[in-house]
Amino acid sequence: MKIKNLKLSNYSKDIQLPNEEIKKILSESYFNTQMQKTDNSDVTINHLENIFTNETYYLAMKIVPLLERKVLYLSYVENVRLNDICRRLKLQKKEVILLRNKGINHFKHNLALLYKANKVKKGGNAQ
Helix, strand or coil: CCCCCCHHHHHHHHCCCCHHHHHHHHHHHHHHHHHHHHCCCCCCCHHHHHCCHHHHHHHHCCCCHHHHHHHHHHHHHHHCHHHHHHHHHHHHHHHHHHHHHHHHHHHHHHHHHHHHHHHCCCCCCCC
């Protein structure tokens, strides 16, 4: 049996996958990559700040109150539903929603302060 030299470029054009299959492959790849990044970082419910590689973001999250960090961690890192967060932290829905909003606002406020302080430290105008 004689084998001819085959050029893969001649055959790769003919492979077609349905759009659903392509979407599935891409989403699984993205999900696995993101989960691997999360697994590699030292993130626990008490140390949400460790998810950030940017030092400013890390510091801004580190000074958010612990209970707010816990709610943010459960909401955004573990994707836990509101009812489950309530049960786990023994809080009411209103309290969890309030803590999540306060956590986001504290993080944004801390970030603005840190950027302003950094600008002043470097000699820029901090307005």
